[in-house]
Amino acid sequence: MGNGVIIELQNISKRYDDEVILDNINLSIKDKEFMTFLGPSGCGKTTTLRIIAGFLEADNGQVIFEGKDINNLPPHKRQVNTIFQRYALFPHLNVYDNIAFGLRVKKMKEKDISKKVKEMLELVNLRGFQKRNIASLSGGQQQRVAIARALAVEPRVLLLDEPLGALDLKLRKDMQVELKSIQKRMGITFIYVTHDQQEALSMSDTVVVMNDGKIQQIGSPIDIYNEPKNAFVADFIGESNILDGVMLDDFKAKFSGAVFQCLDKGFAVNESVDIVVRPEDVDVVPYGEGTISGVITSNTFKGVHFEMIVDIDNFKWMIQTTDYYPVGTKIGIVIEPDAIHVMKKSEYSGMFGDYSSFSDEIEHLSDVTEEEE
Amino acid sequence: MKKSSLMKKLTAAPYLVWAAIFIIVPLIFVLIYSVTDADGSFTLQYISDIGKYKDVMLNSIWLGFIATVISLVIAYPLAYIMARTTANVQRTMMILVMLPMWMNLLIRTYSMMILMQDTGIINSVLTYFNLPNLHMINTQGAVVLGMVYNYIPYMILPLYSIMSKMDMNLIEAAGDLGANKIVTFKDIILPLTLPGIASGFTMVFVPSVSTFYISKKLGGNTFSLIGDVIEMQFKSANNYNLGAALSLVLMVLIIICMMVMNRFTGDDDDGGVLI
Numbered sequence: 099m100g101n102g103v104i105i106e107l108q109n110i111s112k113r114y115d116d117e118v119i120l121d122n123i124n125l126s127i128k129d130k131e132f133m134t135f136l137g138p139s140g141c142g143k144t145t146t147l148r149i150i151a152g153f154l155e156a157d158n159g160q161v162i163f164e165g166k167d168i169n170n171l172p173p174h175k176r177q178v179n180t181i182f183q184r185y186a187l188f189p190h191l192n193v194y195d196n197i198a199f200g201l202r203v204k205k206m207k208e209k210d211i212s213k214k215v216k217e218m219l220e221l222v223n224l225r226g227f228q229k230r231n232i233a234s235l236s237g238g239q240q241q242r243v244a245i246a247r248a249l250a251v252e253p254r255v256l257l258l259d260e261p262l263g264a265l266d267l268k269l270r271k272d273m274q275v276e277l278k279s280i281q282k283r284m285g286i287t288f289i290y291v292t293h294d295q296q297e298a299l300s301m302s303d304t305v306v307v308m309n310d311g312k313i314q315q316i317g318s319p320i321d322i323y324n325e326p327k328n329a330f331v332a333d334f335i336g337e338s339n340i341l342d343g344v345m346l347d348d349f350k351a352k353f354s355g356a357v358f359q360c361l362d363k364g365f366a367v368n369e370s371v372d373i374v375v376r377p378e379d380v381d382v383v384p385y386g387e388g389t390i391s392g393v394i395t396s397n398t399f400k401g402v403h404f405e406m407i408v409d410i411d412n413f414k415w416m417i418q419t420t421d422y423y424p425v426g427t428k429i430g431i432v433i434e435p436d437a438i439h440v441m442k443k444s445e446y447s448g449m450f451g452d453y454s455s456f457s458d459e460i461e462h463l464s465d466v467t468e469e470e471e
Numbered sequence: 472m473k474k475s476s477l478m479k480k481l482t483a484a485p486y487l488v489w490a491a492i493f494i495i496v497p498l499i500f501v502l503i504y505s506v507t508d509a510d511g512s513f514t515l516q517y518i519s520d521i522g523k524y525k526d527v528m529l530n531s532i533w534l535g536f537i538a539t540v541i542s543l544v545i546a547y548p549l550a551y552i553m554a555r556t557t558a559n560v561q562r563t564m565m566i567l568v569m570l571p572m573w574m575n576l577l578i579r580t581y582s583m584m585i586l587m588q589d590t591g592i593i594n595s596v597l598t599y600f601n602l603p604n605l606h607m608i609n610t611q612g613a614v615v616l617g618m619v620y621n622y623i624p625y626m627i628l629p630l631y632s633i634m635s636k637m638d639m640n641l642i643e644a645a646g647d648l649g650a651n652k653i654v655t656f657k658d659i660i661l662p663l664t665l666p667g668i669a670s671g672f673t674m675v676f677v678p679s680v681s682t683f684y685i686s687k688k689l690g691g692n693t694f695s696l697i698g699d700v701i702e703m704q705f706k707s708a709n710n711y712n713l714g715a716a717l718s719l720v721l722m723v724l725i726i727i728c729m730m731v732m733n734r735f736t737g738d739d740d741d742g743g744v745l746i
Contacts, residue, residue: 153643173646180647186640190662199658200648251648 104129104255104287105150110159112145112311119145120156121311127255127289128304132281134290136298137308138334143291146308147257150289151180179253181261185244187232193219193243194228200251218246221280238269245280255287262297274301295335299323307331328441332374333450339380339415340451343373343440351440354411356390358433362440372441374451377405377416379437382423388430397425407453414454501722504715517716524700524717531697532724534611535680538618542626542675543668545619550630550667551660554637565631568624576621580688583617584608587689609691617685618675625674633667672732677725697721 103126110123120142127133135143148154150161152173160167168176179200187196194215201211219227222242227235235243241261248256258277262270278301281288292298298305299319307314307322307330315327326332329340343353348363353373365371385391392410399405403418410431423429508514521528553564571579586592587607594604607613641663645655683698690696695703697717704714 151643151647153646173643174649174651178647180644182640182644184638184640186638186644188641188644188659199645199650203649203654247648 102129103127104164105289106160106162107146107150108160108162110146110149110156110161112142112149112154112156118311120149123159123311123313125306125313125316127287129254130285130287131303132278132288132290132301133304133306134292134298134302135306135308136292136295136334137314138293141308142311143293143308144259147180147259147289147291150255151178151257152176177254179248179251179256181241181244181248181256181258183259183261183263185240187240187243187247189232192228192232193224193230193235196232196243197247197250199247204251214250215246218250221249221283222246223276237264238273241265241273245277249280249284253286255289256281258288258290260291260293262292262294270297277301299335307334309334325439326374326441328444329372329374329446329448329450330444332372332439332441333446337377337416337418338451339375339377339413339453341373341375341413342448343371345369345371345440349435351438354390354413358389358438359435360438360440361435362438365440365442370443372443372447372451374439374441375415375433375437377418378403379433380415380417381432381434382417382419382421383430383432385428385430388432391428391430394423394425394427394429397423414452416453501715501718504712505719506716508712517713518720520713521716521720524697527695527700528697528721528724530694531680531721532728534615534696535618535676535682538615538622538679539626539672539676541615541619542623543671546623546626546630546671547664547668550627550634553627553631554634555639561635568627571620572624577684579621580617580685583613583620584688587613587616608689609693611690611694613689614686614696617689618679618682621685622675622678625678626671629670629674630664630667633664637663669732673729676728676732680725681721 105127107123107125107127110120111118112120123142123146135146137143145154149156152168152171155169161169163176163178188199191199197215197218198211201214206214215228219225222245224239224242224246227239227243232240232243241264244261261277262273265273274297277288277290290298290301299322302319304316305319305322306316309330315322315331317325322331323335326335326338332338332340341353343351345362345365345368346352346357347367348365349360351358351360351362351371351373382388390410392408392415394406395409395414396407397404400418403420404422406417406419406423408415408417408429408431415431417431505517506513506515508516549564553561556564584591588594589604589606589608591608593607597604637660641659642655645659650658680696681698681701683696683702686694686696686699701714701717701721704710704717708714
């Protein structure tokens with residue numbers, strides 16, 4: 099038990115039939131922190147959340163809440179509340195009665211309930227919505243009512259299961275900012291589930307990256323982005339060029355047929371490793387002046403920058419620049435030592451980070467199917 | 472736009488014609504017969520005669536009501552369990568519910584009679600084990616049992632239909648907010664399934680009140696229900712006018728019962744499903 103830890107998961111495992119959903123999850127969640135479970139659909143993030151809420155029982159392992167084992171505690175006795183993916187507002191009750199539901203269960207006086215509901219509606223910017231019918235609210239408003247309903251009972255921990263998944267992009271961005279500020283004002287722990295890495299990076303204190311029922315990495319958003327532990331994390335969080343490389347010595351990595359200075363050390367001499375270079379960290383120089391060189395095979399305007407696919411030694415890199423180069427141009431590449439991140443080989447090596455089959459369309463399609471999960 | 476609305480009218484035509492011939496016209500006949508005498512001249516005599524049948528009518532409504540409540544009590548948990556099991560179990564249970572309906576009502580009722588007779592199968596078994604016999608046939612209980620047995624699928628189906636559409640997250644959300652199972656049932660599940668209860672209630676209550684075959688076979692000659700009286704007027708007494716008057720009054724009484732029921736279950740009937 100560390101200091102300020104509110105929830106601890108110990109050796110949590112879960113399987114459905116023969117499929118392993120969670121494989122030995124260990125995790126400490128600090129009080130008042132904004133923690134995000136991030137991963138693709140089917141990675142086990144929602145299952146973990148439901149085990150914390152008490153809707154699901156783990157096959158093995160313990161859920162510890164403030165030092166007490168709450169494995170056998172039913173959901174209605176846990177100091178934890180959930181915002182459901184589809185809000186789960188009670189359709190036969192109006193906004194007031196929805197928010198008052200948990201308070202009435204607690205046998206609070208109607209006068210105090212009315213005050214609390216008003217306070218909660220102000221918190222989520224829905225002043226005067228008490229009498230409204232649930233069906234007459236927009237998605238964003240329903241979302242706010244769901245948040246007000248959960249926060250009204252003053253939980254210690256709020257669990258949010260992809261709460262913004264059904265909202266459009268603009269509203270989503272606004273709600274991200276708002277959720278973060280609500281969390282700060284209420285001073286409670288948020289555990290947030292999402293498959294949207296942008297959302298995870300911009301809101302969280304701590305990000306837990308999950309895949310295949312295992313925790314891949316736990317860290318601050320900056321750590322996760324700059325120091326990914328393996329190829330899966332590097333690829334899932336932002337864009338990455340992931341190359342086969344060899345650590346010749348401390349601070350000296352060889353990849354793409356050239357030797358680069360880097361900041362990583364502690365590997366065995368000549369250990370083969372995965373090298374991560376973020377597309378925005380690559381400097382483009384005139385042909386012949388770079389450490390390595392390649393040919394631009396495609397170039398897409400993205401607004402803030404151009405996104406080019408560059409063939410270097412038969413490996414397709416993604417490179418982002420603010421200058422325009424036409425397709426077919428030969429260019430030189432320079433990579434600064436701090437732009438190179440070296441990772442140990444893992445089960446995910448060689449599976450990610452090559453843009454040879456890259457197309458915007460494919461990425462877009464996979465986004466859509468994920469949201470429909 | 473115009474074409475499609477014409478199309479709509481044309482496609483609706485067969486149903487309208489059907490409804491007119493087999494629903495509206497017979498109802499008009501019932502109405503005419505009930506206020507005329509054998510010669511065809513206007514009279515309210517038959518309507519006023521109905522007072523004599525007050526007890527039979529009230530008894531019919533009472534037994535129909537009891538049968539409906541029993542059906543509801545049995546069907547509600549069953550439908551709930553059905554709605555929450557796996558798809559395979561749901562399918563199997565659905566077939567089991569529907570299976571008796573594939574057989575004719577007369578045959579089903581006849582077999583119940585054979586089961587419950589004083590020398591019937593149940594009593595034979597009891598005798599075999601030296602247990603005291605039960606007198607079941609020709610009692611009101613037997614009639615109610617017959618109603619429940621015959622009409623309970625019509626209670627299960629609308630309940631199952633509305634429960635399987637209910638968002639299970641709502642139940643989790645209620646628990647999440649601190650509600651125990653009883654509160655969750657009272658404040659969430661029950662109000663959300665009321666439309667299903669209302670349509671199930673209608674679909675069991677109406678045929679139960681007006682049944683004649685079940686009461687005849689399982690109730691014997693000890694008492695008769697309003698359905699039996701009406702049947703008798705048409706089939707043996709040849710008093711079409713009194714039969715029509717009785718039918719009309721029964722219809723009105725059932726409509727009143729349903730209106731009371733609907734008021735009780737609230738206004739919005741979305742999700743209220745027939746079959």
